[in-house]
Amino acid sequence: MTGAWRPAPGPVVCVGETMAALAPDPPRPLADAEQLRLSVAGAESNVAVYLADLGIPAVWLSALGDDPLGHRVRAAVAAAGVDVSHVRTDPHRPTGLLLKNPGRTGTRVHYYRSGSAASALGPGLLDGEPVRSATLLHLTGITPALSPSCRDLVARALAAPAAERPYAVSFDVNHRAALWPDGTAPTVLRALADRADIVFVGLDEARDLWGAGLTVTGLRELLPGPRILVVKDGARAATAVTAAGVCTVPALRTAVLEPVGAGDAFAAGFLTGLLRGETPARSLRLGHITAVSALQVTGDHGPLPGAAEIQRLLGLPAPDWARHRGGRADRGAARAWR
Known part of the structure:
Protein backbone atom coordinates (compact mmCIF):
# COMPACT_ATOMS: atom_id res chain seq x y z
CA MET A 1 0.00 0.00 0.00
CA THR A 2 2.85 2.30 -0.84
CA GLY A 3 1.91 5.98 -0.92
CA ALA A 4 -1.21 5.57 1.19
CA TRP A 5 0.31 7.48 4.06
CA ARG A 6 3.57 8.21 5.82
CA PRO A 7 4.05 5.93 8.84
CA ALA A 8 5.87 7.70 11.64
CA PRO A 9 6.47 7.04 15.31
CA GLY A 10 3.40 7.81 17.34
CA PRO A 11 0.08 6.43 18.45
CA VAL A 12 -3.21 6.06 16.66
CA VAL A 13 -5.56 8.69 18.12
CA CYS A 14 -9.27 7.80 18.02
CA VAL A 15 -11.61 10.77 18.52
CA GLY A 16 -15.27 10.46 19.42
CA GLU A 17 -17.95 9.89 22.03
CA THR A 18 -18.23 6.80 24.19
CA MET A 19 -21.37 6.31 26.25
CA ALA A 20 -22.61 4.17 29.04
CA ALA A 21 -24.87 1.46 27.62
CA LEU A 22 -27.79 -0.38 29.19
CA ALA A 23 -29.17 -3.59 27.72
CA PRO A 24 -31.59 -6.27 29.00
CA ASP A 25 -29.81 -9.26 30.49
CA PRO A 26 -30.71 -11.84 29.25
CA PRO A 27 -31.57 -10.22 25.89
CA ARG A 28 -35.30 -9.57 25.56
CA PRO A 29 -37.58 -6.59 24.82
CA LEU A 30 -37.22 -3.84 27.39
CA ALA A 31 -40.90 -4.11 28.27
CA ASP A 32 -40.25 -7.66 29.56
CA ALA A 33 -36.78 -7.13 31.08
CA GLU A 34 -36.26 -7.56 34.80
CA GLN A 35 -32.64 -6.47 34.87
CA LEU A 36 -30.22 -4.46 32.74
CA ARG A 37 -26.51 -4.93 32.09
CA LEU A 38 -24.27 -1.85 32.19
CA SER A 39 -21.41 -1.62 29.71
CA VAL A 40 -19.75 1.02 27.54
CA ALA A 41 -20.30 1.72 23.84
CA GLY A 42 -18.48 3.92 21.39
CA ALA A 43 -17.25 3.29 17.86
CA GLU A 44 -13.97 5.17 18.20
CA SER A 45 -13.03 3.69 21.59
CA ASN A 46 -13.91 0.24 20.19
CA VAL A 47 -11.30 0.78 17.49
CA ALA A 48 -8.78 1.96 20.09
CA VAL A 49 -9.42 -1.10 22.28
CA TYR A 50 -8.90 -3.56 19.42
CA LEU A 51 -5.77 -1.70 18.30
CA ALA A 52 -4.41 -2.09 21.82
CA ASP A 53 -5.32 -5.79 21.75
CA LEU A 54 -3.27 -6.12 18.58
CA GLY A 55 -0.27 -4.35 20.09
CA ILE A 56 -0.71 -0.91 18.51
CA PRO A 57 -0.33 2.13 20.82
CA ALA A 58 -3.78 3.73 20.91
CA ARG A 88 -11.46 15.77 29.40
CA THR A 89 -13.85 15.75 32.36
CA ASP A 90 -16.71 18.22 31.90
CA PRO A 91 -18.21 19.36 35.21
CA HIS A 92 -21.30 20.85 33.54
CA ARG A 93 -22.43 18.25 30.99
CA PRO A 94 -23.36 14.58 31.49
CA THR A 95 -21.93 11.41 30.02
CA GLY A 96 -23.99 10.13 27.09
CA LEU A 97 -26.21 7.07 27.47
CA VAL A 109 -31.01 1.68 20.03
CA HIS A 110 -32.27 4.73 21.89
CA TYR A 111 -29.74 7.54 22.38
CA TYR A 112 -29.59 10.00 25.26
CA ARG A 113 -26.62 12.07 24.17
CA SER A 114 -28.01 15.52 23.35
CA GLY A 115 -26.04 18.06 25.37
CA SER A 116 -23.53 15.44 26.51
CA ALA A 117 -19.94 16.25 27.43
CA ALA A 118 -18.64 14.87 24.15
CA SER A 119 -21.15 16.89 22.11
CA ALA A 120 -19.25 20.01 23.23
CA LEU A 121 -15.99 18.85 21.61
CA GLY A 122 -14.66 21.26 19.00
CA PRO A 123 -11.79 21.88 16.58
CA GLY A 124 -9.50 23.18 19.33
CA LEU A 125 -9.03 19.55 20.33
CA LEU A 126 -6.70 19.17 17.35
CA ASP A 127 -4.23 21.84 18.40
CA GLY A 128 -2.16 20.00 20.98
CA GLU A 129 -1.25 16.55 22.18
CA PRO A 130 -1.90 13.76 21.52
CA VAL A 131 -2.98 14.74 17.99
CA ARG A 132 0.25 16.57 17.25
CA SER A 133 2.27 13.36 17.76
CA ALA A 134 -0.19 10.97 16.10
CA THR A 135 0.75 8.77 13.19
CA LEU A 136 -2.93 8.26 12.38
CA LEU A 137 -6.13 10.05 13.40
CA HIS A 138 -9.25 7.88 13.34
CA LEU A 139 -12.66 9.54 12.97
CA THR A 140 -16.18 8.38 12.19
CA GLY A 141 -19.33 9.82 10.68
CA ILE A 142 -20.98 9.67 14.09
CA THR A 143 -19.07 12.64 15.49
CA PRO A 144 -20.20 15.28 12.96
CA ALA A 145 -23.83 14.36 13.72
CA LEU A 146 -23.52 15.18 17.44
CA SER A 147 -23.36 19.00 17.27
CA PRO A 148 -22.17 21.89 15.10
CA SER A 149 -18.90 22.08 17.07
CA CYS A 150 -18.29 18.35 16.55
CA ARG A 151 -18.91 18.77 12.83
CA ASP A 152 -16.40 21.62 12.80
CA LEU A 153 -13.87 19.37 14.55
CA VAL A 154 -14.08 16.68 11.86
CA ALA A 155 -14.15 19.21 9.04
CA ARG A 156 -11.01 20.90 10.33
CA ALA A 157 -9.19 17.58 10.77
CA LEU A 158 -9.79 16.93 7.08
CA ALA A 159 -9.44 20.50 5.80
CA ALA A 160 -5.77 20.41 4.83
CA PRO A 161 -4.74 18.43 1.74
CA ALA A 162 -3.51 14.94 2.63
CA ALA A 163 0.07 15.76 1.66
CA GLU A 164 0.15 18.67 4.11
CA ARG A 165 -1.27 16.87 7.16
CA PRO A 166 1.23 15.73 9.81
CA TYR A 167 -0.74 12.49 10.22
CA ALA A 168 -2.93 10.27 8.08
CA VAL A 169 -6.69 10.31 8.66
CA SER A 170 -8.94 7.27 8.56
CA PHE A 171 -12.69 7.82 8.39
CA ASP A 172 -15.38 5.20 8.99
CA VAL A 173 -18.65 6.46 7.45
CA ASN A 174 -20.62 4.73 10.24
CA HIS A 175 -23.97 6.23 9.25
CA ARG A 176 -26.42 6.41 12.16
CA ALA A 177 -29.73 7.56 10.67
CA ALA A 178 -31.21 8.41 14.07
CA LEU A 179 -28.53 11.07 14.55
CA TRP A 180 -29.23 12.80 11.20
CA PRO A 181 -32.92 13.84 11.29
CA ASP A 182 -32.36 16.81 8.95
CA GLY A 183 -31.52 14.77 5.85
CA THR A 184 -28.01 16.23 5.47
CA ALA A 185 -26.13 12.97 6.05
CA PRO A 186 -25.55 11.97 2.38
CA THR A 187 -23.97 15.30 1.44
CA VAL A 188 -21.97 15.85 4.63
CA LEU A 189 -20.63 12.30 4.90
CA ARG A 190 -19.63 12.14 1.26
CA ALA A 191 -17.71 15.42 1.51
CA LEU A 192 -15.89 14.35 4.67
CA ALA A 193 -15.09 10.84 3.45
CA ASP A 194 -13.66 12.10 0.18
CA ARG A 195 -10.97 14.08 2.05
CA ALA A 196 -9.69 11.21 4.20
CA ASP A 197 -6.67 9.03 3.44
CA ILE A 198 -8.42 5.78 4.36
CA VAL A 199 -12.20 5.27 4.25
CA PHE A 200 -14.29 2.41 5.58
CA VAL A 201 -17.88 2.04 4.39
CA GLY A 202 -20.40 -0.78 4.29
CA LEU A 203 -21.90 -1.49 0.90
CA ASP A 204 -25.37 -1.52 2.44
CA GLU A 205 -24.94 1.85 4.18
CA ALA A 206 -23.43 3.35 1.02
CA ARG A 207 -26.52 2.28 -0.92
CA ASP A 208 -28.76 3.77 1.78
CA LEU A 209 -26.85 7.04 1.59
CA TRP A 210 -25.95 7.46 -2.07
CA GLY A 211 -27.98 5.14 -4.27
CA ALA A 212 -29.47 1.65 -4.22
CA GLY A 213 -27.53 0.38 -7.20
CA LEU A 214 -24.03 1.31 -6.04
CA THR A 215 -21.19 -1.14 -6.64
CA VAL A 216 -17.59 -1.01 -5.45
CA THR A 217 -16.65 0.60 -8.77
CA GLY A 218 -19.43 3.14 -8.41
CA LEU A 219 -18.34 3.94 -4.88
CA ARG A 220 -14.80 4.58 -6.06
CA GLU A 221 -16.14 7.00 -8.65
CA LEU A 222 -18.22 8.69 -5.95
CA LEU A 223 -15.22 8.88 -3.57
CA PRO A 224 -12.11 9.39 -5.72
CA GLY A 225 -10.16 11.20 -2.99
CA PRO A 226 -9.13 8.51 -0.46
CA ARG A 227 -5.93 6.69 -1.17
CA ILE A 228 -7.48 3.54 0.26
CA LEU A 229 -11.20 2.78 0.06
CA VAL A 230 -12.36 -0.25 2.04
CA VAL A 231 -15.84 -1.53 1.20
CA LYS A 232 -17.39 -4.08 3.58
CA ASP A 233 -20.06 -6.34 2.14
CA GLY A 234 -21.47 -7.81 5.34
CA ALA A 235 -20.77 -11.50 5.91
CA ARG A 236 -19.65 -11.98 2.31
CA ALA A 237 -16.38 -10.11 1.74
CA ALA A 238 -14.42 -6.90 2.05
CA THR A 239 -12.63 -5.06 -0.75
CA ALA A 240 -9.71 -2.64 -0.63
CA VAL A 241 -9.34 -0.26 -3.57
CA THR A 242 -5.86 1.28 -3.81
CA ALA A 243 -3.64 2.79 -6.48
CA ALA A 244 -2.29 -0.71 -7.04
CA GLY A 245 -5.70 -2.16 -7.86
CA VAL A 246 -8.64 -3.92 -6.26
CA CYS A 247 -8.28 -6.70 -3.67
CA THR A 248 -11.24 -8.69 -2.30
CA VAL A 249 -11.04 -11.14 0.60
CA PRO A 250 -13.99 -13.32 1.68
CA ALA A 251 -15.19 -12.93 5.25
CA LEU A 252 -14.65 -15.78 7.69
CA ARG A 253 -17.79 -17.85 8.20
CA THR A 254 -18.86 -17.74 11.83
CA ALA A 255 -21.85 -17.95 14.12
CA VAL A 256 -23.09 -14.45 14.96
CA LEU A 257 -24.27 -13.70 18.46
CA GLU A 258 -24.58 -9.93 17.85
CA PRO A 259 -23.13 -7.77 15.04
CA GLU A 278 1.13 -5.81 5.37
CA THR A 279 -0.30 -6.36 1.89
CA PRO A 280 -3.91 -5.38 1.15
CA ALA A 281 -4.94 -9.04 1.29
CA ARG A 282 -3.35 -9.70 4.68
CA SER A 283 -4.70 -6.42 6.07
CA LEU A 284 -8.21 -7.41 4.97
CA ARG A 285 -7.72 -10.84 6.53
CA LEU A 286 -6.66 -9.27 9.82
CA GLY A 287 -9.77 -7.11 9.64
CA HIS A 288 -11.97 -10.19 9.24
CA ILE A 289 -10.20 -12.07 12.04
CA THR A 290 -10.70 -9.16 14.42
CA ALA A 291 -14.34 -8.69 13.38
CA VAL A 292 -15.18 -12.29 14.26
CA SER A 293 -14.18 -11.65 17.87
CA ALA A 294 -16.89 -8.97 18.09
CA LEU A 295 -19.51 -11.06 16.29
CA GLN A 296 -19.29 -13.81 18.88
CA VAL A 297 -20.15 -11.76 21.98
CA THR A 298 -23.13 -9.66 23.07
CA GLY A 299 -20.96 -6.63 23.90
CA ASP A 300 -18.80 -4.52 21.59
CA HIS A 301 -15.52 -6.25 22.49
CA GLY A 302 -14.62 -9.92 22.36
CA PRO A 303 -11.41 -11.95 22.82
CA LEU A 304 -8.98 -12.25 19.93
CA PRO A 305 -7.27 -15.49 18.92
CA GLY A 306 -3.74 -15.94 20.19
CA GLN A 311 -0.37 -15.70 12.07
CA ARG A 312 -1.56 -19.15 10.97
CA LEU A 313 -4.80 -17.69 9.62
CA LEU A 314 -2.98 -14.87 7.83
CA GLY A 315 -0.76 -17.42 6.11
CA LEU A 316 -3.49 -19.80 4.89
CA PRO A 317 -3.62 -20.43 1.14
CA ALA A 318 -6.59 -18.64 -0.41
CA PRO A 319 -8.73 -21.81 -0.87
CA ASP A 320 -8.17 -22.80 2.77
CA TRP A 321 -9.05 -19.29 3.95
CA ALA A 322 -12.29 -19.38 1.97
CA ARG A 323 -13.26 -22.68 3.62
CA HIS A 324 -12.25 -21.70 7.15
CA ARG A 325 -14.93 -21.22 9.76
CA GLY A 326 -14.17 -19.11 12.83
CA GLY A 327 -14.67 -21.07 16.03
CA ARG A 328 -17.01 -19.73 18.69
CA ALA A 329 -15.16 -17.94 21.47
CA ASP A 330 -16.42 -18.47 25.00
CA ARG A 331 -17.84 -15.30 26.53
CA GLY A 332 -15.13 -13.59 28.51
CA ALA A 333 -12.52 -16.21 27.65
CA ALA A 334 -9.36 -15.30 25.76
CA ARG A 335 -8.58 -18.63 24.16
CA ALA A 336 -7.31 -19.24 20.63
CA TRP A 337 -9.67 -20.55 17.98
CA ARG A 338 -9.34 -24.10 16.83
Whole structure:
Protein backbone atom coordinates (compact mmCIF):
# COMPACT_ATOMS: atom_id res chain seq x y z
CA MET A 1 0.00 0.00 0.00
CA THR A 2 2.85 2.30 -0.84
CA GLY A 3 1.91 5.98 -0.92
CA ALA A 4 -1.21 5.57 1.19
CA TRP A 5 0.31 7.48 4.06
CA ARG A 6 3.57 8.21 5.82
CA PRO A 7 4.05 5.93 8.84
CA ALA A 8 5.87 7.70 11.64
CA PRO A 9 6.47 7.04 15.31
CA GLY A 10 3.40 7.81 17.34
CA PRO A 11 0.08 6.43 18.45
CA VAL A 12 -3.21 6.06 16.66
CA VAL A 13 -5.56 8.69 18.12
CA CYS A 14 -9.27 7.80 18.02
CA VAL A 15 -11.61 10.77 18.52
CA GLY A 16 -15.27 10.46 19.42
CA GLU A 17 -17.95 9.89 22.03
CA THR A 18 -18.23 6.80 24.19
CA MET A 19 -21.37 6.31 26.25
CA ALA A 20 -22.61 4.17 29.04
CA ALA A 21 -24.87 1.46 27.62
CA LEU A 22 -27.79 -0.38 29.19
CA ALA A 23 -29.17 -3.59 27.72
CA PRO A 24 -31.59 -6.27 29.00
CA ASP A 25 -29.81 -9.26 30.49
CA PRO A 26 -30.71 -11.84 29.25
CA PRO A 27 -31.57 -10.22 25.89
CA ARG A 28 -35.30 -9.57 25.56
CA PRO A 29 -37.58 -6.59 24.82
CA LEU A 30 -37.22 -3.84 27.39
CA ALA A 31 -40.90 -4.11 28.27
CA ASP A 32 -40.25 -7.66 29.56
CA ALA A 33 -36.78 -7.13 31.08
CA GLU A 34 -36.26 -7.56 34.80
CA GLN A 35 -32.64 -6.47 34.87
CA LEU A 36 -30.22 -4.46 32.74
CA ARG A 37 -26.51 -4.93 32.09
CA LEU A 38 -24.27 -1.85 32.19
CA SER A 39 -21.41 -1.62 29.71
CA VAL A 40 -19.75 1.02 27.54
CA ALA A 41 -20.30 1.72 23.84
CA GLY A 42 -18.48 3.92 21.39
CA ALA A 43 -17.25 3.29 17.86
CA GLU A 44 -13.97 5.17 18.20
CA SER A 45 -13.03 3.69 21.59
CA ASN A 46 -13.91 0.24 20.19
CA VAL A 47 -11.30 0.78 17.49
CA ALA A 48 -8.78 1.96 20.09
CA VAL A 49 -9.42 -1.10 22.28
CA TYR A 50 -8.90 -3.56 19.42
CA LEU A 51 -5.77 -1.70 18.30
CA ALA A 52 -4.41 -2.09 21.82
CA ASP A 53 -5.32 -5.79 21.75
CA LEU A 54 -3.27 -6.12 18.58
CA GLY A 55 -0.27 -4.35 20.09
CA ILE A 56 -0.71 -0.91 18.51
CA PRO A 57 -0.33 2.13 20.82
CA ALA A 58 -3.78 3.73 20.91
CA VAL A 59 -5.17 6.90 22.47
CA TRP A 60 -8.85 7.66 22.95
CA LEU A 61 -9.61 11.40 22.87
CA SER A 62 -13.00 12.63 24.06
CA ALA A 63 -14.90 14.19 26.97
CA LEU A 64 -16.96 12.66 29.78
CA GLY A 65 -19.23 14.02 32.45
CA ASP A 66 -18.02 14.24 36.03
CA ASP A 67 -20.51 11.54 37.02
CA PRO A 68 -20.49 7.83 37.90
CA LEU A 69 -21.18 6.78 34.30
CA GLY A 70 -18.26 8.86 33.06
CA HIS A 71 -15.95 7.34 35.66
CA ARG A 72 -17.15 3.88 34.58
CA VAL A 73 -16.49 4.59 30.90
CA ARG A 74 -13.02 5.98 31.53
CA ALA A 75 -12.02 3.02 33.70
CA ALA A 76 -13.32 0.46 31.20
CA VAL A 77 -11.43 1.91 28.23
CA ALA A 78 -8.26 2.35 30.27
CA ALA A 79 -8.45 -1.25 31.52
CA ALA A 80 -8.24 -2.41 27.91
CA GLY A 81 -4.81 -0.82 27.52
CA VAL A 82 -5.87 2.42 25.82
CA ASP A 83 -4.35 5.76 26.83
CA VAL A 84 -7.20 7.87 28.25
CA SER A 85 -5.03 10.54 29.88
CA HIS A 86 -6.21 13.22 27.44
CA VAL A 87 -9.94 12.61 27.95
CA ARG A 88 -11.46 15.77 29.40
CA THR A 89 -13.85 15.75 32.36
CA ASP A 90 -16.71 18.22 31.90
CA PRO A 91 -18.21 19.36 35.21
CA HIS A 92 -21.30 20.85 33.54
CA ARG A 93 -22.43 18.25 30.99
CA PRO A 94 -23.36 14.58 31.49
CA THR A 95 -21.93 11.41 30.02
CA GLY A 96 -23.99 10.13 27.09
CA LEU A 97 -26.21 7.07 27.47
CA LEU A 98 -27.71 4.53 25.10
CA LEU A 99 -30.41 1.97 25.74
CA LYS A 100 -30.76 -1.23 23.72
CA ASN A 101 -34.19 -2.71 23.06
CA PRO A 102 -33.88 -6.20 21.53
CA GLY A 103 -36.77 -7.48 19.46
CA ARG A 104 -37.66 -10.18 16.97
CA THR A 105 -36.54 -8.08 14.01
CA GLY A 106 -33.34 -6.79 15.62
CA THR A 107 -32.20 -4.42 18.31
CA ARG A 108 -33.35 -0.81 18.40
CA VAL A 109 -31.01 1.68 20.03
CA HIS A 110 -32.27 4.73 21.89
CA TYR A 111 -29.74 7.54 22.38
CA TYR A 112 -29.59 10.00 25.26
CA ARG A 113 -26.62 12.07 24.17
CA SER A 114 -28.01 15.52 23.35
CA GLY A 115 -26.04 18.06 25.37
CA SER A 116 -23.53 15.44 26.51
CA ALA A 117 -19.94 16.25 27.43
CA ALA A 118 -18.64 14.87 24.15
CA SER A 119 -21.15 16.89 22.11
CA ALA A 120 -19.25 20.01 23.23
CA LEU A 121 -15.99 18.85 21.61
CA GLY A 122 -14.66 21.26 19.00
CA PRO A 123 -11.79 21.88 16.58
CA GLY A 124 -9.50 23.18 19.33
CA LEU A 125 -9.03 19.55 20.33
CA LEU A 126 -6.70 19.17 17.35
CA ASP A 127 -4.23 21.84 18.40
CA GLY A 128 -2.16 20.00 20.98
CA GLU A 129 -1.25 16.55 22.18
CA PRO A 130 -1.90 13.76 21.52
CA VAL A 131 -2.98 14.74 17.99
CA ARG A 132 0.25 16.57 17.25
CA SER A 133 2.27 13.36 17.76
CA ALA A 134 -0.19 10.97 16.10
CA THR A 135 0.75 8.77 13.19
CA LEU A 136 -2.93 8.26 12.38
CA LEU A 137 -6.13 10.05 13.40
CA HIS A 138 -9.25 7.88 13.34
CA LEU A 139 -12.66 9.54 12.97
CA THR A 140 -16.18 8.38 12.19
CA GLY A 141 -19.33 9.82 10.68
CA ILE A 142 -20.98 9.67 14.09
CA THR A 143 -19.07 12.64 15.49
CA PRO A 144 -20.20 15.28 12.96
CA ALA A 145 -23.83 14.36 13.72
CA LEU A 146 -23.52 15.18 17.44
CA SER A 147 -23.36 19.00 17.27
CA PRO A 148 -22.17 21.89 15.10
CA SER A 149 -18.90 22.08 17.07
CA CYS A 150 -18.29 18.35 16.55
CA ARG A 151 -18.91 18.77 12.83
CA ASP A 152 -16.40 21.62 12.80
CA LEU A 153 -13.87 19.37 14.55
CA VAL A 154 -14.08 16.68 11.86
CA ALA A 155 -14.15 19.21 9.04
CA ARG A 156 -11.01 20.90 10.33
CA ALA A 157 -9.19 17.58 10.77
CA LEU A 158 -9.79 16.93 7.08
CA ALA A 159 -9.44 20.50 5.80
CA ALA A 160 -5.77 20.41 4.83
CA PRO A 161 -4.74 18.43 1.74
CA ALA A 162 -3.51 14.94 2.63
CA ALA A 163 0.07 15.76 1.66
CA GLU A 164 0.15 18.67 4.11
CA ARG A 165 -1.27 16.87 7.16
CA PRO A 166 1.23 15.73 9.81
CA TYR A 167 -0.74 12.49 10.22
CA ALA A 168 -2.93 10.27 8.08
CA VAL A 169 -6.69 10.31 8.66
CA SER A 170 -8.94 7.27 8.56
CA PHE A 171 -12.69 7.82 8.39
CA ASP A 172 -15.38 5.20 8.99
CA VAL A 173 -18.65 6.46 7.45
CA ASN A 174 -20.62 4.73 10.24
CA HIS A 175 -23.97 6.23 9.25
CA ARG A 176 -26.42 6.41 12.16
CA ALA A 177 -29.73 7.56 10.67
CA ALA A 178 -31.21 8.41 14.07
CA LEU A 179 -28.53 11.07 14.55
CA TRP A 180 -29.23 12.80 11.20
CA PRO A 181 -32.92 13.84 11.29
CA ASP A 182 -32.36 16.81 8.95
CA GLY A 183 -31.52 14.77 5.85
CA THR A 184 -28.01 16.23 5.47
CA ALA A 185 -26.13 12.97 6.05
CA PRO A 186 -25.55 11.97 2.38
CA THR A 187 -23.97 15.30 1.44
CA VAL A 188 -21.97 15.85 4.63
CA LEU A 189 -20.63 12.30 4.90
CA ARG A 190 -19.63 12.14 1.26
CA ALA A 191 -17.71 15.42 1.51
CA LEU A 192 -15.89 14.35 4.67
CA ALA A 193 -15.09 10.84 3.45
CA ASP A 194 -13.66 12.10 0.18
CA ARG A 195 -10.97 14.08 2.05
CA ALA A 196 -9.69 11.21 4.20
CA ASP A 197 -6.67 9.03 3.44
CA ILE A 198 -8.42 5.78 4.36
CA VAL A 199 -12.20 5.27 4.25
CA PHE A 200 -14.29 2.41 5.58
CA VAL A 201 -17.88 2.04 4.39
CA GLY A 202 -20.40 -0.78 4.29
CA LEU A 203 -21.90 -1.49 0.90
CA ASP A 204 -25.37 -1.52 2.44
CA GLU A 205 -24.94 1.85 4.18
CA ALA A 206 -23.43 3.35 1.02
CA ARG A 207 -26.52 2.28 -0.92
CA ASP A 208 -28.76 3.77 1.78
CA LEU A 209 -26.85 7.04 1.59
CA TRP A 210 -25.95 7.46 -2.07
CA GLY A 211 -27.98 5.14 -4.27
CA ALA A 212 -29.47 1.65 -4.22
CA GLY A 213 -27.53 0.38 -7.20
CA LEU A 214 -24.03 1.31 -6.04
CA THR A 215 -21.19 -1.14 -6.64
CA VAL A 216 -17.59 -1.01 -5.45
CA THR A 217 -16.65 0.60 -8.77
CA GLY A 218 -19.43 3.14 -8.41
CA LEU A 219 -18.34 3.94 -4.88
CA ARG A 220 -14.80 4.58 -6.06
CA GLU A 221 -16.14 7.00 -8.65
CA LEU A 222 -18.22 8.69 -5.95
CA LEU A 223 -15.22 8.88 -3.57
CA PRO A 224 -12.11 9.39 -5.72
CA GLY A 225 -10.16 11.20 -2.99
CA PRO A 226 -9.13 8.51 -0.46
CA ARG A 227 -5.93 6.69 -1.17
CA ILE A 228 -7.48 3.54 0.26
CA LEU A 229 -11.20 2.78 0.06
CA VAL A 230 -12.36 -0.25 2.04
CA VAL A 231 -15.84 -1.53 1.20
CA LYS A 232 -17.39 -4.08 3.58
CA ASP A 233 -20.06 -6.34 2.14
CA GLY A 234 -21.47 -7.81 5.34
CA ALA A 235 -20.77 -11.50 5.91
CA ARG A 236 -19.65 -11.98 2.31
CA ALA A 237 -16.38 -10.11 1.74
CA ALA A 238 -14.42 -6.90 2.05
CA THR A 239 -12.63 -5.06 -0.75
CA ALA A 240 -9.71 -2.64 -0.63
CA VAL A 241 -9.34 -0.26 -3.57
CA THR A 242 -5.86 1.28 -3.81
CA ALA A 243 -3.64 2.79 -6.48
CA ALA A 244 -2.29 -0.71 -7.04
CA GLY A 245 -5.70 -2.16 -7.86
CA VAL A 246 -8.64 -3.92 -6.26
CA CYS A 247 -8.28 -6.70 -3.67
CA THR A 248 -11.24 -8.69 -2.30
CA VAL A 249 -11.04 -11.14 0.60
CA PRO A 250 -13.99 -13.32 1.68
CA ALA A 251 -15.19 -12.93 5.25
CA LEU A 252 -14.65 -15.78 7.69
CA ARG A 253 -17.79 -17.85 8.20
CA THR A 254 -18.86 -17.74 11.83
CA ALA A 255 -21.85 -17.95 14.12
CA VAL A 256 -23.09 -14.45 14.96
CA LEU A 257 -24.27 -13.70 18.46
CA GLU A 258 -24.58 -9.93 17.85
CA PRO A 259 -23.13 -7.77 15.04
CA VAL A 260 -22.60 -4.63 17.13
CA GLY A 261 -18.95 -3.59 17.15
CA ALA A 262 -17.85 -5.83 14.28
CA GLY A 263 -17.24 -2.92 11.91
CA ASP A 264 -15.06 -1.17 14.48
CA ALA A 265 -13.12 -4.37 15.06
CA PHE A 266 -12.62 -4.81 11.33
CA ALA A 267 -11.28 -1.26 11.00
CA ALA A 268 -8.81 -1.84 13.83
CA GLY A 269 -7.57 -5.05 12.25
CA PHE A 270 -7.14 -3.48 8.83
CA LEU A 271 -5.36 -0.43 10.24
CA THR A 272 -3.04 -2.71 12.20
CA GLY A 273 -2.13 -4.40 8.93
CA LEU A 274 -1.34 -1.02 7.40
CA LEU A 275 0.82 0.00 10.33
CA ARG A 276 2.77 -3.23 10.03
CA GLY A 277 3.30 -2.85 6.30
CA GLU A 278 1.13 -5.81 5.37
CA THR A 279 -0.30 -6.36 1.89
CA PRO A 280 -3.91 -5.38 1.15
CA ALA A 281 -4.94 -9.04 1.29
CA ARG A 282 -3.35 -9.70 4.68
CA SER A 283 -4.70 -6.42 6.07
CA LEU A 284 -8.21 -7.41 4.97
CA ARG A 285 -7.72 -10.84 6.53
CA LEU A 286 -6.66 -9.27 9.82
CA GLY A 287 -9.77 -7.11 9.64
CA HIS A 288 -11.97 -10.19 9.24
CA ILE A 289 -10.20 -12.07 12.04
CA THR A 290 -10.70 -9.16 14.42
CA ALA A 291 -14.34 -8.69 13.38
CA VAL A 292 -15.18 -12.29 14.26
CA SER A 293 -14.18 -11.65 17.87
CA ALA A 294 -16.89 -8.97 18.09
CA LEU A 295 -19.51 -11.06 16.29
CA GLN A 296 -19.29 -13.81 18.88
CA VAL A 297 -20.15 -11.76 21.98
CA THR A 298 -23.13 -9.66 23.07
CA GLY A 299 -20.96 -6.63 23.90
CA ASP A 300 -18.80 -4.52 21.59
CA HIS A 301 -15.52 -6.25 22.49
CA GLY A 302 -14.62 -9.92 22.36
CA PRO A 303 -11.41 -11.95 22.82
CA LEU A 304 -8.98 -12.25 19.93
CA PRO A 305 -7.27 -15.49 18.92
CA GLY A 306 -3.74 -15.94 20.19
CA ALA A 307 -0.88 -14.41 18.21
CA ALA A 308 0.23 -17.75 16.78
CA GLU A 309 -3.28 -18.53 15.58
CA ILE A 310 -3.60 -15.11 13.95
CA GLN A 311 -0.37 -15.70 12.07
CA ARG A 312 -1.56 -19.15 10.97
CA LEU A 313 -4.80 -17.69 9.62
CA LEU A 314 -2.98 -14.87 7.83
CA GLY A 315 -0.76 -17.42 6.11
CA LEU A 316 -3.49 -19.80 4.89
CA PRO A 317 -3.62 -20.43 1.14
CA ALA A 318 -6.59 -18.64 -0.41
CA PRO A 319 -8.73 -21.81 -0.87
CA ASP A 320 -8.17 -22.80 2.77
CA TRP A 321 -9.05 -19.29 3.95
CA ALA A 322 -12.29 -19.38 1.97
CA ARG A 323 -13.26 -22.68 3.62
CA HIS A 324 -12.25 -21.70 7.15
CA ARG A 325 -14.93 -21.22 9.76
CA GLY A 326 -14.17 -19.11 12.83
CA GLY A 327 -14.67 -21.07 16.03
CA ARG A 328 -17.01 -19.73 18.69
CA ALA A 329 -15.16 -17.94 21.47
CA ASP A 330 -16.42 -18.47 25.00
CA ARG A 331 -17.84 -15.30 26.53
CA GLY A 332 -15.13 -13.59 28.51
CA ALA A 333 -12.52 -16.21 27.65
CA ALA A 334 -9.36 -15.30 25.76
CA ARG A 335 -8.58 -18.63 24.16
CA ALA A 336 -7.31 -19.24 20.63
CA TRP A 337 -9.67 -20.55 17.98
CA ARG A 338 -9.34 -24.10 16.83
